[in-house]
Structures are given as structure tokens and as C-alpha cells.
Amino acid sequence: MTPPAMVSPDMAPLGMAPLGVPQASTVAPEVDALIGALLAISLAVLALVFGLLLTYVVRYRAGSDAFRGDLAAKTWRVEIAWTAATLLVFFGLFVWGADLYARLFEPPSATLNINVVGKQWMWKIEHPGGQREINALHVPVGRPVRLVLTSEDVIHDFSIPAFRLKHDVVPGRYLSIWFQADRIGDYPFFCTQFCGTDHAAMRGAVHVMSQPDYARWLDGQPASRSLVRQGQTLFMRFGCSGCHQAGNGLASSTVHAPSLNGIYGRPVALADGSTVIADDRYLHDSMTDPNSQVVAGYAPVMPTFAHVASEAEILDLIAYIRSLSQGG
Amino acid sequence: MSLTLPARSYLTEDGRLRSWLLSTDHKRIGLLYLGTTTAFFFLGGAAAALVRLQLIEPDGAIVSPETYNRLFTMHGVIMVWFFLVPVVPAALGNFILPLMLGARDLAFPRLNLLSWYLFVFGGLLSLSALAAGGVDTGWTFYTPLTSDYAKGHIVLVTAGIFIAGFSTIATGVNFIITIHRLRAPGLTLYRLPLFVWSLYATSVIFVLATPVLAITLVLLAFETIFHVGVFDPNLGGDPLLFQHLFWFYSHPAVYIMILPGLGIVSEIIPVFSRRPIFGYKFVAWSSVAISVIGFLVWGHHMFVAGTSVYAAIVFSMLSYLVAVPSAIKVFNWLGTLHKGSIRFDAPMLYALGFIGLFTIGGLTGLFLAALASDVHLTQTYFVVAHFHYIMVGAMVSALFAGLHYWWPKITGRMYPEVWGRLAALLIFFGFNLTFFPQFILGFQGMPRRYATYPAHFQVLNVLSSAGATILAAAYLLPLGYFAWSLARGERAPANPWGALGLEWQVPSPPPVENFRETPTVTGSPYAYPPMEDGVQDAADG
Amino acid sequence: MAETGIQYESPSHEAETAQAGMWLFLASEFLFFGGLFLVWTIYRVTLPDGFAAASRHTNIVIGAVNTVLLLVSGACLSAGLPAVQSGNGRMFRRILSGALVIALLFLALKGLEWHEDLNEHLFPAAHFALSERGAGLFFCFYFVATFLHGAHMVAGIVLLLWLLRRARSEPVASLRMPAESVTLYWAFVDLIWIVLFPLIYLSGRV
Ligand code: HEA
Ligand code: HEA
Numbered sequence A: 001m002t003p004p005a006m007v008s009p010d011m012a013p014l015g016m017a018p019l020g021v022p023q024a025s026t027v028a029p030e031v032d033a034l035i036g037a038l039l040a041i042s043l044a045v046l047a048l049v050f051g052l053l054l055t056y057v058v059r060y061r062a063g064s065d066a067f068r069g070d071l072a073a074k075t076w077r078v079e080i081a082w083t084a085a086t087l088l089v090f091f092g093l094f095v096w097g098a099d100l101y102a103r104l105f106e107p108p109s110a111t112l113n114i115n116v117v118g119k120q121w122m123w124k125i126e127h128p129g130g131q132r133e134i135n136a137l138h139v140p141v142g143r144p145v146r147l148v149l150t151s152e153d154v155i156h157d158f159s160i161p162a163f164r165l166k167h168d169v170v171p172g173r174y175l176s177i178w179f180q181a182d183r184i185g186d187y188p189f190f191c192t193q194f195c196g197t198d199h200a201a202m203r204g205a206v207h208v209m210s211q212p213d214y215a216r217w218l219d220g221q222p223a224s225r226s227l228v229r230q231g232q233t234l235f236m237r238f239g240c241s242g243c244h245q246a247g248n249g250l251a252s253s254t255v256h257a258p259s260l261n262g263i264y265g266r267p268v269a270l271a272d273g274s275t276v277i278a279d280d281r282y283l284h285d286s287m288t289d290p291n292s293q294v295v296a297g298y299a300p301v302m303p304t305f306a307h308v309a310s311e312a313e314i315l316d317l318i319a320y321i322r323s324l325s326q327g328g
Numbered sequence B: 001m002s003l004t005l006p007a008r009s010y011l012t013e014d015g016r017l018r019s020w021l022l023s024t025d026h027k028r029i030g031l032l033y034l035g036t037t038t039a040f041f042f043l044g045g046a047a048a049a050l051v052r053l054q055l056i057e058p059d060g061a062i063v064s065p066e067t068y069n070r071l072f073t074m075h076g077v078i079m080v081w082f083f084l085v086p087v088v089p090a091a092l093g094n095f096i097l098p099l100m101l102g103a104r105d106l107a108f109p110r111l112n113l114l115s116w117y118l119f120v121f122g123g124l125l126s127l128s129a130l131a132a133g134g135v136d137t138g139w140t141f142y143t144p145l146t147s148d149y150a151k152g153h154i155v156l157v158t159a160g161i162f163i164a165g166f167s168t169i170a171t172g173v174n175f176i177i178t179i180h181r182l183r184a185p186g187l188t189l190y191r192l193p194l195f196v197w198s199l200y201a202t203s204v205i206f207v208l209a210t211p212v213l214a215i216t217l218v219l220l221a222f223e224t225i226f227h228v229g230v231f232d233p234n235l236g237g238d239p240l241l242f243q244h245l246f247w248f249y250s251h252p253a254v255y256i257m258i259l260p261g262l263g264i265v266s267e268i269i270p271v272f273s274r275r276p277i278f279g280y281k282f283v284a285w286s287s288v289a290i291s292v293i294g295f296l297v298w299g300h301h302m303f304v305a306g307t308s309v310y311a312a313i314v315f316s317m318l319s320y321l322v323a324v325p326s327a328i329k330v331f332n333w334l335g336t337l338h339k340g341s342i343r344f345d346a347p348m349l350y351a352l353g354f355i356g357l358f359t360i361g362g363l364t365g366l367f368l369a370a371l372a373s374d375v376h377l378t379q380t381y382f383v384v385a386h387f388h389y390i391m392v393g394a395m396v397s398a399l400f401a402g403l404h405y406w407w408p409k410i411t412g413r414m415y416p417e418v419w420g421r422l423a424a425l426l427i428f429f430g431f432n433l434t435f436f437p438q439f440i441l442g443f444q445g446m447p448r449r450y451a452t453y454p455a456h457f458q459v460l461n462v463l464s465s466a467g468a469t470i471l472a473a474a475y476l477l478p479l480g481y482f483a484w485s486l487a488r489g490e491r492a493p494a495n496p497w498g499a500l501g502l503e504w505q506v507p508s509p510p511p512v513e514n515f516r517e518t519p520t521v522t523g524s525p526y527a528y529p530p531m532e533d534g535v536q537d538a539a540d541g
Numbered sequence C: 001m002a003e004t005g006i007q008y009e010s011p012s013h014e015a016e017t018a019q020a021g022m023w024l025f026l027a028s029e030f031l032f033f034g035g036l037f038l039v040w041t042i043y044r045v046t047l048p049d050g051f052a053a054a055s056r057h058t059n060i061v062i063g064a065v066n067t068v069l070l071l072v073s074g075a076c077l078s079a080g081l082p083a084v085q086s087g088n089g090r091m092f093r094r095i096l097s098g099a100l101v102i103a104l105l106f107l108a109l110k111g112l113e114w115h116e117d118l119n120e121h122l123f124p125a126a127h128f129a130l131s132e133r134g135a136g137l138f139f140c141f142y143f144v145a146t147f148l149h150g151a152h153m154v155a156g157i158v159l160l161l162w163l164l165r166r167a168r169s170e171p172v173a174s175l176r177m178p179a180e181s182v183t184l185y186w187a188f189v190d191l192i193w194i195v196l197f198p199l200i201y202l203s204g205r206v
């Protein structure tokens, strides 16, 4: 894999690229503004500290005849003053950083969802239409994209410097980040959580394309079926359909198991009296660890699929179960 | 200054190796620690040298990725647990603390010796694991990588750290009790030297944070051997739980690695400015504040790990809060310089360098504590640069400041001043050349712990490696001239700097029992008269 | 130890300092076990069924007897303190020996319990007998905690032996501070067990 250049030469350099890192997402300028403010304040403080240090060191060097009398008697006023000033600046920086952070991780409502699965030592990426790629991510410009992150083994981290974005990728969890790329071009991404021998090889490139180009790219991918269709196939192959009713098919065995029609996003009553919302995480755990959350009124007879289905296959199954709730 | 040579000193009392190895004299144990930690520093430094060598080329082929990972893990483990955590408290602190208090020894001398043996034993255990192939986990041992996927002698390394941890707990207990119980008459709370305050604050962390690391390592080892699922999500465990436990210790531990340095600098600035320390109480209590608030900020290492947004916001706020006492110290040092009468002996040069590098390191910590900017900068070379500025730039400078300052007391010999100043300047220069480029690399997105990297990062990496070469040479200088001074150095008087602390009232080197008679303290150790001119000896032993 | 260290003004200065050291050391120990209890509690809450099921496989009879034994030994040591104060050496030595025997009994029973556990394949490694999720974790904590507690017991026994030896050769009145320190340590070991007992034996039974 050849690492892509930070700024590819044929790309019109819209916007800024401080220190050669393009600002390729909507939040990038905002993050840079914060970093810029931190830098400005730091430089001011450094100028103050180094300035005073050097001035004093020169003026009050031993043997100089600078005036040294008339020392301040009440020091605590000075102490309070600089402590308060520091607190004030710190508080401002904290609020700025926290506010932006909260917005950084709150996705808009309509996003294009792409699954990202980390695995020692590669990234597997799946588009909703079933297109798969490895160590590369094609996205359309100007559209909010949500990456659903999970890992097959250890903790990884998906980092796109040009978007000023990164997040850990934790096994057994679905974490997500979102971005809206606003600049066409190729930008590197990295694994930034140490994950073993070839951690440094776990990188690739995001290809931000115009929306028509993206559509063309999707069409040009090897004809694969959508995640939903693939999930449906897996649902048969793993024998889920033997116990569960899904779609129009009735369960073939006599095992008493809940129907999966319409459960996505709904509350589910559990045997221990609690209620959970059937989200991605819940569906995932229902397959990898069925006995941890048993549905009220059913026997805990469902086998675990933890070592049978890969994380990518589980994502397909979830896509399928999710589709059963969308009026289909 | 009178040049009276002590007839008998702790150095000459009984020169046999056996008597050194079984000594319960805090001064000798301090030197044992100094020797062992120095050895560890050069071992860790050798690993760093290989790391920098590999990073000269983007596709560096000096070592395989696997070996590279083992190298930086070894570097981090050795530098943190076997060098920087113990070096100032257990080597310099051990030597100076009782002298500063007017005591004849620490409260528990045999425990002190035991803690050195534990340290050496733990160090050898970890080293043997590292020698037998090492581990490739990073010094942070994140799970499930460490427990279920990594190869190598993880249990052995963690056992070594566990044992060394108990050695620091023993040191912490010893220091706290000594400070409470063995002060000379008249040595009231606000007459205590600031180094004592900082050692006290450090010891609190030793005693209260280290046991949490210890139990975490026990569970980690159990998980690694038996795979029961303590931290493995595939078995129902929570990998983030490990991170919480680890950082609950390791964030306070970073303050273990700076507080003693803050103390040393607070000692040296007044002496060489001939001015009472500005805002004594603020400097003193800020050490305590750092140590206490430092227990509450561990979550700032996990801003992108998957904890809740609210937790992240709280940890960010507390991280800013813990930075305030550090700011107070910096301003008070500047206040001390004001209208002083400043001399530039080597200890002072190192201390001034410390102020600069600590400020840069601390300010870049603020970039990481502000949530949104951390998202971009975390896990990149920006973080590496941040902590090296504080731990290497600042803390190692503080160590050298203290070593030069107390060297006459410890050995009874003066170090060669010209060489001392030269080394101070060279270290400052080499250091900045090594680590400043890493801030830029970090902003550009170069991830840490990468054995190979995209070619456009090369120029800055080459600069950094060049700096490391200068730095390595600069670190070898003190080793050379300190050794030289042991044999050839000028004899040191009891109080070469005209300082007021109790440690300067005993001969250099001190006799075995430190004080023939228990001294009585009548004033502050910083009561240097405001001066209109020249150097004056404020006190003579 | 008989001689006062050069850094102390008087034997009582030294003895009181040693006791302060013991308190501080126990504060550290408290966080050591505290970390373990915290993790234990977290998993008990997230995996309640496995923990309850596993807990039912522990031997509550031995657990209960051991609890009584430890409490009695602690009470013994406390009862020994007046004997030290009044200089009644014989009495003190008897009480110490009593506590020692009880402590050894505790360890013997603990050994027996472990032996049983291993025979029933309750060690969470290969051939682990239970299949509930979380049961392995429970036994991980069980073995780690009882091992660490046992190691503290052994250290306590060494301290008792050391005290007994000194009580043979020195007037007991001079042993007040060490006796108090050892009693303090023993009370801590008791306390840890008081927390462990319900965690181990009761969580699946009530
Ligand atoms: C001795 C060691 C040491 C010290 C003292 C510090 C001090 C600080 N550190 Fe640092 N830190 C480390 C060692 C240290 N750190 C290490 C080893 C890591 C990485 C671990 C790893 O992942 O391997 C790390 C990582 C780290 C992170 C996590 C980064 C990440 O992985 O994403 C954060 C985030 O908040 C942080 C923040 C801070 C802050 C706010 C301080 C503050 O205490 C600094 C306070 C000081 C100042 C601020 C300077 C003085 C102030 C002034 C002169 C006044 C300024 C005035 C105004 C701005 C008005 N540090
Ligand atoms: C605590 C103290 C400490 C100290 C003093 C140092 C000192 C140095 N460190 Fe280190 N460093 C860490 C703590 C420290 N470091 C930690 C905690 C990490 C994180 C590890 C991790 O990610 O898990 C790290 C990681 C780290 C990295 C990042 C690796 C990576 O992420 O891939 C780099 C890269 O440049 C580096 C460089 C250096 C250099 C050049 C020095 C120099 O200052 C060293 C200079 C000294 C010498 C070079 C010795 C001189 C002598 C010789 C060369 C002779 C050798 C001869 C004999 C053996 C006899 N360090």
C-alpha cells in the first residue's frame, strides 16, 4: 500500500492546511481554531515567563547595580491576582474544548452509515449497499457520514488527521463517529491505538469523492449484495430461522423463540425484570452472549454465536434485523 | 568559609562492600539507589537510542516492527518505574531528607534497606523478562492486547513492577512518618524546606496510588495466565476497566515524577538568587494540591476510549484545575528572581532550564486537557513530546540541578564548574532539538508507537534523531566529570553555596550520625537577607 | 530491636513512631484490597447470575467456622493487651499461643477448602466445572482474594511468633507498642475477611 500524500497535487487546495494538514471536514477549522487559541495563549505565557526570566536574570545578576530595595510587603494580593487570572483563562479554554467535543460526537439525524471493523492488522469497511473494501474508505463529499466502529480482537483506533477526528475501536462495543467531508481528495487514516506487531501497517486512505463520482464508484464495485441481503442469507445459514420468525418465514422448529419482526429500536422486557432498548449493541450481545440478557418468558436455550459468526457477519445480521423494522 | 575536613564520614566509615550492601544509613542507601537508577537510565536510554535510530528512515529496517515494539515498551517501563519514579525521592530524597529535618536517619532504616532490595529484585525480574525477549504491549499494558493477544513474558515484567511498587510504598511510609516524627526542635510546618513538602506530597501518592496499581497487575497477570475474562470482552469483561484502574495509578504517578523536581527547583532558586522564596505558603501548599487533585483526573487519558461525554467533561475540568498549582509555582519562582542577586552556577542553570521546559511541557498538557483538541492530538507524537518535555526536559534537569547542588555535600568534592555549565547548555539544546519537532509531527498526525511511517514525516524525524544524538552525548558528560571529581575534585567546604538549610550545617561529607547534637531551628530556611550587592555568606556551619 | 535507634530520643518515641508507620501501611493495604473489592463488586453487578451460581459452590461451613476462628483470635489479641499493660507475661504468652493455634487452624481449614475446590474443578482454568458466564470470574476473585488474605495471615503468624519470642526474653511491659501494632495488623486482616465472607459465601445464598 502506498501512503497517500497529505495534499495530492491535482487537488485544488481549497481552504487552509496548517502545517500541511488539510482541513477536510466541517469540524476541522473549528478544532484548528481551538488549537490556535491554545497556541496563542501558550505563546503569550511563554513570552511572559521567558521574558521575565531573562529580564530578571540579566538585571539582577549578582554584582549588577540594579535597585533592589523597596520589596513588596503584602505578597498574597499578587498571589490571588495571578491565580485568579490563570483560573479564568483555564476556565475559558475548558468550556471551549468541552463544547466543541460534545458537538464533535453528536451526529446529525440523517447519516450515511458505514461499518468499520478493525482486526489485527487491517481495516474492513462495509458500505450499506454491501460494497466492501480493505484499508480504504470511499465517501461522498458534503454528506454526513457515520462510521460504526467495532473490533474483532483488541482495541484499535480509527484516526483521520485531515478530519481532526479519531476514536478508539473497542471489541464487543459499537462506538461511532461522524463527519462531513467538505473537500475532495485523498487523506490518510491510521490506527492510533497500539494493537500489536503490525500496528504501524494498519493504515489506509479516505477517498473523498464528489457525489456523482461516489455513486459511480459504488456501482462499479464487484456486484455484491446489500448488507441486508447478506444478513438474510446468514440468517438461514446459521440456523437462526430455525427458531426465530423473521419476515414472512415461520420458524421451522418447535423451539419457543421471540419473533424478530419489528424489534429494532423497541423496548424489550427481560427475564430479570429490566427493560432494554433493542439497539445495535443489544442485538450484538444477543448473538454473542444470549444468556446475559434473556427475554422475559423464554428459556435461555439460544446458543452463542460468538465464535461462529465474525464481527462483520454479525453486522450483516443486525442490518437484516434492522430492516425488519422498516415497514418491510 | 572554613575548610574543615571531617575525620570520619559516612563514606569512609567502613569501606567493605558488605558494609555498603547491608548499611541502614540513609546516606549510603541513597547512593545505592543513585547507582542502580543511573544504570537503569542508561539502559532505558540505549533503548531510546535504538528507537530514534529506527525512525530515521520511514521504512526503517534497523529492527523489525516486533523488535521495535519491544524496544519502546522496554524504554517506557524502565524509564518510568525503574528510573524516574524512584530516582529523586529514593536517591536524593533519601540522602537529604533526614539532613534537612535535623534527624540522624529515617524513621525505619531497615525498611529503607529492604525497599532498596525490593527495588533491585523487581528491577532484575523485569529486566530478565526484557532480556529474554521482552514484551510488546507499551508501558500502558492495555487489555485485551496484553492479556489475551500479546506474546512475551508479561507476567514476569508485571511481577517486577509489582515488587518495585512495594518498594516505593515502603519509601513513602518511611518518608511520611519521618517528616511527622523526626523533625528537629523548632522545625515547624512553615519552616520546612520546600523539598520536604514536595517529598511529602509525593509520598502520599506512593502510599495511596501504588497499591491500586499492584492489585491491577495481579488481576492482569491472572487474566494473562488463565483467561478468565477480567478484562476480555469476549468473556464478559470490560477492557476499559483496566484503563481506569491503570490510570488511577499512572496519572498520580506522573506527579510522582514531577513533584520532587518542583521541590528541588524551589530549593535552588532562592539560594542562587539570595532572596527568600516568594510566596512560601503558596509554593508549599500547591504541592499538596497537585497531589490531591491529581487523584481525580485520570480520565483525561481516555477521552477517545469510549467513556461517556459527561465523564470526559468532568475530567477535562479537573485537569485544568490541577494545572493551577503548577502555574502558582512558576509565578512564585519568577517572583523570587525579582530583585534577587542571581548567580549562574550549574545547579541554577539547570533550574532555570527546568522552568522553561516545564512551562512548555505543562502548557502542551493544556492542549491535551481541552477535549476537542485532544481528539486530534491524542496518541500522536504531540503526546510523546508533551511528556518528554516534562519528564526528560524538566525532571531530568531537576535531577541534575539537585545532583550538582548536593554533590559537594554527598561526596565532599566539588564538580568542575565549567563542565557543569557546558553540560547544562548542551542538554538544553539537544533536548529541544530532539523533542520540539515532535510537537509538529503530532499535529500533522504522526501516530506514536509506529515502527514505520509515511515518508512525508521524515524530515522532522531526522531532526529529532539528530537531537537525540546530541542529547546522548550531553548525558554522558556529567557521568564523566562526576566520576572525575570523585578522585580529583576540589575538596568541598561544608557550605559551598552559602545556603541556610540544615543539611549545610554538617560537614561535607556528613558523619555517620549526621548531627552530633540535635540542632535547634529558629527560622526559615529561606531567610536570605535582601541584598544590595554581591554575594554574602548568609550562614556558616 | 532492643536498642533505641540513633534517630530517636527515647524508646517510647521510637515505639510510637513504629505504630504510626503501621497505621499508614494499613491505609495503603486498604487501597490494595479496596481495588480488588471494587472490581469484584462491579462484576457482581454486571454478571449477577454467574456470581450467584458460583457462590453456591463454595463451602459455607468452612467459611463460617473460619470466620468465627478469626474473630476469636482477634478478640484474644485484644484481650492480651491489658495483660501487657499489667506486666502479666505468662498470661500474655498464653494468649499469644492461643491466637497462634487458632490462626494455624484457619489456614489448615482454608487449605482443606482449596483442596476440595480443586478436586471439584473450581479453579477457573482448563476443565473448569461451571458453565455460567461470570462463574469463572467469581472463582478468579475467590482464589486471588483468599490467596492474598492467606499471605497476610502468614505474615501475621510470623509477627506473632516474633512477639512470642520477645515475650519470652523481655519484660512484657516493654512490649506494649509492638503488641499494639501487631494487634492492629491482625484487626486489619480480620476486617478484610469480614468483607470477604459475604462476598464469597453469601452472595448466592441469600
Ligand atoms: C511528569 C510527568 C507529567 C506531568 C507533570 C504532566 C502534567 C500535565 N499533563 Fe500530562 N502526561 C504525562 C506526563 C505528565 N503530564 C505522560 C507520561 C502522558 C502520556 C502517557 C501515555 O499515554 O503514555 C501524559 C498525557 C497527558 C494527557 C493525555 C493525552 C492523551 O493521551 O490524549 C493529558 C490530557 O489532559 C495531559 C495533561 C496534563 C496536564 C494538564 C498537566 C498539568 O499538570 C501541567 C501543568 C503545568 C502548566 C500548565 C505549566 C505552568 C503554567 C503556567 C506558567 C501558567 C500558564 C498560564 C496560563 C495558560 C494562563 N497529559
Ligand atoms: C520517564 C522518563 C523517560 C526518559 C528519560 C525518556 C528519554 C528519552 N525518550 Fe522516551 N518515553 C518514555 C519515557 C522517557 N523517555 C515513555 C513513558 C514512553 C512511552 C512508551 C510507550 O509508548 O509505551 C517513551 C517513548 C519514547 C518515544 C516514542 C516511541 C514511539 O511511540 O514509537 C521516543 C521517540 O523518539 C522516545 C525518545 C526518547 C529519547 C530520545 C530520550 C532521551 O532523553 C534519552 C537520552 C539518553 C540516552 C540516549 C542514553 C545515553 C547513553 C547511551 C546511548 C549509551 C548507551 C550505552 C550503554 C548501554 C552503556 N521515547
Ligand code: CUA
Residues within 6 Å of the ligand: A118, A120, A121, A155, A156, A157, A191, A192, A193, A194, A195, A196, A199, A200, A202
Ligand atoms: Cu490497530 Cu493499532
Ligand SMILES: [Cu+2]
Residues within 6 Å of the ligand: B250, B251, B254, B297, B298, B300, B301
Ligand atoms: Cu495524566
